Amino acid sequence: xxxxxxxxxxxxxxxxxxxxxxxxxxxxxxxxxxxxxxxxxxxxxxxxxxxxxxxxxxxxxxxxxxxxxxxxxxxxxxxxxxxxxxxxxxxxxxxxxxxxxxxxxxxxxxxxxxxxxxxxxxxxxxxxxxxxxxxxxxxxxxxxxxxxxxxxxxxxxxxxxxxxxxxxxxxxxxxxxxxxxxxxxxxxxxxxxxxxxxxxxxxxxxxxxxxxxxxxxxxxxxxxxxxxxxxxxxxxxxxxxxxxxxxxxxxxxxxxxxxxxxxxxxxxxxxxxxxxxxxxxxxxxxxxxxxxxxxxxxxxxxxxxxxxxxxxxxxxxxxxxxxxxxxxxxxxxxxxxxxxxxxxxxxxxxxxxxxxxxxxxxxxxxxxxxxxxxxxxxxxxxxxxxxxxxxxxxxxxxxxxxxxxxxxxxxx
Amino acid sequence: xxxxxxxxxxxxxxxxxxxxxxxxxxxxxxxxxxxxxxxxxxxxxxxxxxxxxxxxxxxxxxxxxxxxxxxxxxxxxxxxxxxxxxxxxxxxxxxxxxxxxxxxxxxxxxxxxxxxxxxxxxxxxxxxxxxxxxxxxxxxxxxxxxxxxxxxxxxxxxxxxxxxxxxxxxxxxxxxxxxxxxxxxxxxxxxxxxxxxxxxxxxxxxxxxxxxxxxxxxxxxxxxxxxxxxxxxxxxxxxxxxxxxxxxxxxxxxxxxxxxxxxxxxxxxxxxxxxxxxxxxxxxxxxxxxxxxxxxxxxxxxxxxxxxxxxxxxxxxxxxxxxxxxxxxxxxxxxxxxxxxxxxxxxxxxxxxxxxxxxxxxxxxxxxxxxxxxxxxxxxxxxxxxxxxxxxxxxxxxxxxxxxxxxxxxxxxxxxxxxxxxxxxxxxxxxxxxxxxxxxxxxxx
Numbered sequence: 001x002x003x004x005x006x007x008x009x010x011x012x013x014x015x016x017x018x019x020x021x022x023x024x025x026x027x028x029x030x031x032x033x034x035x036x037x038x039x040x041x042x043x044x045x046x047x048x049x050x051x052x053x054x055x056x057x058x059x060x061x062x063x064x065x066x067x068x069x070x071x072x073x074x075x076x077x078x079x080x081x082x083x084x085x086x087x088x089x090x091x092x093x094x095x096x097x098x099x100x101x102x103x104x105x106x107x108x109x110x111x112x113x114x115x116x117x118x119x120x121x122x123x124x125x126x127x128x129x130x131x132x133x134x135x136x137x138x139x140x141x142x143x144x145x146x147x148x149x150x151x152x153x154x155x156x157x158x159x160x161x162x163x164x165x166x167x168x169x170x171x172x173x174x175x176x177x178x179x180x181x182x183x184x185x186x187x188x189x190x191x192x193x194x195x196x197x198x199x200x201x202x203x204x205x206x207x208x209x210x211x212x213x214x215x216x217x218x219x220x221x222x223x224x225x226x227x228x229x230x231x232x233x234x235x236x237x238x239x240x241x242x243x244x245x246x247x248x249x250x251x252x253x254x255x256x257x258x259x260x261x262x263x264x265x266x267x268x269x270x271x272x273x274x275x276x277x278x279x280x281x282x283x284x285x286x287x288x289x290x291x292x293x294x295x296x297x298x299x300x301x302x303x304x305x306x307x308x309x310x311x312x313x314x315x316x317x318x319x320x321x322x323x324x325x326x327x328x329x330x331x332x333x334x335x336x337x338x339x340x341x342x343x344x345x346x347x348x349x350x351x352x353x354x355x356x357x358x359x360x361x362x363x364x365x366x367x368x369x370x371x372x373x374x375x376x377x378x379x380x381x382x383x384x385x386x387x388x389x390x391x392x393x394x395x396x397x398x399x400x401x402x403x404x405x406x407x408x409x410x411x412x
Numbered sequence: 413x414x415x416x417x418x419x420x421x422x423x424x425x426x427x428x429x430x431x432x433x434x435x436x437x438x439x440x441x442x443x444x445x446x447x448x449x450x451x452x453x454x455x456x457x458x459x460x461x462x463x464x465x466x467x468x469x470x471x472x473x474x475x476x477x478x479x480x481x482x483x484x485x486x487x488x489x490x491x492x493x494x495x496x497x498x499x500x501x502x503x504x505x506x507x508x509x510x511x512x513x514x515x516x517x518x519x520x521x522x523x524x525x526x527x528x529x530x531x532x533x534x535x536x537x538x539x540x541x542x543x544x545x546x547x548x549x550x551x552x553x554x555x556x557x558x559x560x561x562x563x564x565x566x567x568x569x570x571x572x573x574x575x576x577x578x579x580x581x582x583x584x585x586x587x588x589x590x591x592x593x594x595x596x597x598x599x600x601x602x603x604x605x606x607x608x609x610x611x612x613x614x615x616x617x618x619x620x621x622x623x624x625x626x627x628x629x630x631x632x633x634x635x636x637x638x639x640x641x642x643x644x645x646x647x648x649x650x651x652x653x654x655x656x657x658x659x660x661x662x663x664x665x666x667x668x669x670x671x672x673x674x675x676x677x678x679x680x681x682x683x684x685x686x687x688x689x690x691x692x693x694x695x696x697x698x699x700x701x702x703x704x705x706x707x708x709x710x711x712x713x714x715x716x717x718x719x720x721x722x723x724x725x726x727x728x729x730x731x732x733x734x735x736x737x738x739x740x741x742x743x744x745x746x747x748x749x750x751x752x753x754x755x756x757x758x759x760x761x762x763x764x765x766x767x768x769x770x771x772x773x774x775x776x777x778x779x780x781x782x783x784x785x786x787x788x789x790x791x792x793x794x795x796x797x798x799x800x801x802x803x804x805x806x807x808x809x810x811x812x813x814x815x816x817x818x819x820x821x822x823x824x825x826x827x828x829x830x831x832x833x834x835x836x837x838x839x840x841x842x843x844x845x846x847x848x849x850x851x852x853x854x855x856x857x
Contacts, residue, residue, distance in 0.1 A: 018680075018718040024751045026763055103752050105762055108499040108527050137498055142805020143748075143763045144500060144529075152497060168498065169807060172842030178495045228807055247527050248499050395752075 024395075029100035030140040031190035031235075035079055045102050045303075045396040047269065052097040054080045054197050062208035062271070063199055066326040072199035080197025083403060085209045085353055086255075087377035088276035088298065089287050091406035092350050094207040094214050095276065095298060096196050098188045098235065099140075099147060101397035107300060108248040110138050112149030112185055113171060117158040119179050124153045129160055133226045136234075137168035140189055147188035147399050148242055148250045148300065151181025166226040184244075186237040186299045186401050192222040195235065196403060207404055209273055209353040214404040215411065237401035238411040242299045243288065252397060253277040255301035256382050258308060258355060259392075260332030267305050267392065270333060272314060273353040276301065276402065277379035281391070284380070294410055298402040303394040306382065308333055313359025315351045317343045334359050341366035357385055470558035476857055479547035479619035483512040483850035489520030489539040491835070493842040500529035503765075503803045506811045508533045509835040510846040511626040513547040514619040515571075516669060517578065519848060530713075530754050530761035531803075533632070534671050537577025546572045547852065548619060550585075563590045578758075585637055598646040605639045605675065608667040609659040609688050610705040611740045612727045613773075620856045624817050625831050626848075628773035629797035630742050631669070633723065634705075638663035638675035640683055653694050660687035665712040666721065671757040673712040679755055680717035684709025699731040711746050713754050714764055719747035734778050741772040748804060766804035773797040791819040793831075809840035827854040 029037070029044050037049035044052075054060045056079050059071040074080040081096040101107065113136070115129035138145050155177040156165070165171060171178070196205045196215070205214050225234045243251045254277035258270045276298045279285025288296040313334030316324045328335045336359045342348065355376045356362055362373035376382055382391065402410045488494075491505040498504050501523040510518045513536070521528075521535040536545055549570040556563055567586040573579060588604025608614040614635040616622035627635060640663030648655045665673040666684035690703035705725045710717035723744035730737045749764030777793035794816040802808035817831025830851040837843045 018716045018750070021716070021718075021750065024716075026749065026752055105752055109497075110499060111497045137504075137807065139805050142803070143765055144503070145805060150497060167807070169840045169842075172493070172496065173839075175843060180497065246525060248497075249527070 024103055026103040026143050028140055028143060028145055031098055031188055031194045035194055044100050052082055054082055060197050060199055066322040067208055072201055075198050075200055078193040078195055082197050083205045083207055083214060085207050085273035086276050087273055087354060090377050092210055093276055093402060094404035095400045095402045097398050097400055099399035103395045104143055107146045107250045108144060109148050109150045109244045109250055110146045111152040112136055113152045113154050115156050116153050119153055119155050124181055129156055129162060131162040133224050135168055135226045139227060148184060148186060150184040153179045153181055166229045183240045185239050186242060187234040188399055189232055190235045192233045195221060210349040215409050241294055241296050243296055250300050252300045252302050253279060253297045254281055254304045256304050256306040259305040275377060275382060293408055295402050295405045299400060301398050301400045303396045305392040305394060307390040312355050312357050315354045317352060336360045336363045338363045339366050342369045471556045473554045475552040476550045477620045478549050478855045480853045481513050481547045482544045484542035485510050485519035485540055485848045486845035487540060488522050490522050491844055491846045492523045493844040494524060496842050499527045501526040502528040502531045503806045505841050508632055509811060510848050512536055512848055512850045514622050514625055516627045516631060530756045530758060532671060532758050534578040537574055561592045600644045603641045605637055606642060607637055608635055609642060609661045609686050610634045610667040610707055611725050613740055619852060620854045623777050623791060623793050623819060625829050625850050625852045626833060629799040629813055630771040632672060633742055633744050634667045636667050636669040638665045640664060655692050657690045666707045666709055674757055679712050679715050680710040682710050682717040697733060701729040703727045713756050714749045716750040718750040721746045734780060736777045739774040743770040769801040771799035786822050787820055789821040793817060807840050810838040811841060812836045812838055825856050
């Protein structure tokens with residue numbers, strides 16, 4: 001009897017178990033997951049999935065009204081990762097959101113095995129095994145999946161059939177010679193029909209607001225890889241354009257997303273160009289650039305919703321009257337008139353969508369434009385001018401390969 | 413001779429024999445002739461209600477043992493392979509494989525600076541160097557209050573460790589009170605910190621009880637102590653020389669070892685339920701014991717009770733003359749964590765992945781009595797373990813191990829043991845030299 005009572009008590013206690021709270025549960029949103037959410041009209045950590053992915057044949061949000069004069073439709077044969085306009089270090093930039101990481105604090109680099117028939121440290125990839133697929137060992141179903149890969153060179157005899165090895169466990173089973181490569185790839189696992197968005201009317205992806213072309217048609221980004229014996233597709237964005245620490249943690253930077261508080265009290269993004277940081281908040285880390293000026297930051301970013309003070313205004317030329325009206329209707333940000341002489345500048349497009357703390361005065365004075373403006377277009381400017389109270393860290397990391405920076409097309 | 417043999421065989425199985433007080437293993441220190449072994453009130457016949465009723469004067473007893481080890485492991489003493497850059501480093505190998513003592517501590521956890529996510533045993537951190545060490549200094553206190561059907565027991569252990577390995581600790585391994593309310597029934601209620609009730613390997617947790625030295629590859633899931641309440645009941649069927657028993661517990665952490673889930677507090681607010689149903693056939697010179705176990709509840713390395721863990725297992729033991737055979741199987745599943753953070757005995761880690769494992773061991777032992785007063789018994793044993801495990805999104809790994817060794821028992825107070833572990837990575841995990849020679853000298857009082 002007592003035992004029965006004990007069991008009953010235990011049962012009652014077990015009935016009290018929590019249910020999983022989606023807002024706190026760790027989750028990897030692969031490119032497929034984001035697309036599925038976009039199809040369902042869903043959100044990811046408060047962001048509409050369709051902000052990041054445009055389904056095939058649909059209007060690309062930031063190239064269509066109110067941002068553009070008429071709808072510009074995504075290519076009919078694939079879905080598009082929206083090209084997100086941004087600024088970084090005071091320069092124009094653009095990125096895409098390829099994956100999202102909700103409630104996952106950091107990412108760890110994973111190996112990308114490449115086959116070579118001999119190893120030369122000075123030119124490690126100099127003797128590739130022809131037609132052999134690279135191998136990775138972790139899928140998007142793991143929380144430790146990471147699209148940031150470190151090259152591991154695997155030495156095999158020259159007569160090795162290219163399809164002999166299709167899983168990492170085989171490499172270890174055969175005790176193959178391996179060498180760390182020291183650099184890596186940003187290459188999310190994604191099907192071949194999810195690539196940076198290209199409007200049907202355009203030959204290549206473009207950066208909204210400035211309409212800069214940011215690359216060529218991206219179909220060539222897809223490469224086949226082997227994963228646990230199966231062939232998968234990876235989208236190759238860049239090589240050598242990220243960093244990691246000695247324990248394998250991929251360096252992340254803040255992504256400042258300008259936001260407002262709506263009528264319901266929710267903090268929601270404006271839909272403005274965001275700001276890509278260069279190092280941890282408060283670190284003062286300078287931008288890491290390659291010798292050719294490519295950014296080695298930004299491919300992994302943590303979202304900070306960024307609240308603007310009342311005096312901040314956005315630069316939108318008068319030619320985009322619908323967009324001016326749109327932002328004016330949202331509230332929470334000034335849309336001040338711009339002096340025609342400023343609008344006539346050849347570099348005016350580079351300021352489109354940029355936010356200044358003193359927009360009322362600086363947009364009206366050609367003599368002091370742009371140096372007289374207090375632009376919020378870099379991590380340092382945001383940290384100094386807004387302070388930590390307006391920078392709201394989110395439990396959201398993004399695989400956000402930089403596609404364009406300071407006039408350079410970034411990536412492969 | 414016959415009685416002594418029965419003692420040894422029961423001891424070899426890690427459970428008491430069927431002959432009541434005579435079968436009390438010398439290595440179950442808290443017991444007296446008529447007292448139950450408080451740490452093992454499973455289906456062990458060691459549990460024998462006091463026919464005389466509660467003691468009028470009460471009793472206080474002190475027992476204990478010292479376990480001194482010497483071991484040498486291959487490689488760097490760990491299962492991590494140099495050059496394997498997959499992360500977390502502990503997801504693609506079996507970190508528990510190179511065990512060197514009865515606590516399951518390993519020779520090393522040197523992952524070469526790579527990130528690990530807390531699926532780890534404790535470590536003696538001797539690496540590949542041959543070394544002596546103190547495994548355990550164990551002290552038991554048992555008290556029976558006068559006139560009460562109550563037993564109070566505490567087992568405290570000092571674990572001296574090198575600072576670069578696991579820290580030196582004092583562990584209260586067991587601390588409970590047990591009430592036996594009915595003199596006519598074999599029924600007991602315990603509250604406190606006590607042994608697992610899942611399967612049978614927990615019966616060999618202590619170095620002086622274990623035939624060999626190291627635990628099996630599945631011991632991490634079944635042998636952990638935890639805090640809570642449990643009830644044991646056995647119903648005898650004398651007409652067929654049989655008994656049926658049930659042992660059930662509600663505890664903070666289920667049966668996991670402490671390095672993987674803390675037993676000390678409930679992190680979720682909801683207990684784990686565990687139970688074992690057993691059947692035993694006790695005949696002269698021949699015993700069969702079989703059981704089925706189950707566990708269900710929240711994983712206690714999370715602060716949300718939503719992620720569950722569930723396990724079932726079967727076990728069996730056969731004793732025939734000098735020969736004893738035993739085996740156990742477990743199938744366990746853990747849900748993914750519901751929040752960031754994984755809280756284990758070895759630290760706090762970022763994420764609690766979903767996990768599934770199944771595995772088994774089989775052991776054979778021959779305990780040969782010598783008839784001498786000094787060297788009383790020579791036991792030879794061999795065990796085969798196999799474990800198939802997979803973290804969510806990682807590939808499965810299949811590992812196995814052969815363990816073979818010998819044990820010499822002197823004067824009922826000294827055990828000298830030596831064994832060799834042949835660890836094998838059968839699939840998924842990189843092959844790595846991680847075999848172990850280990851030995852142990854256990855002084856019991």
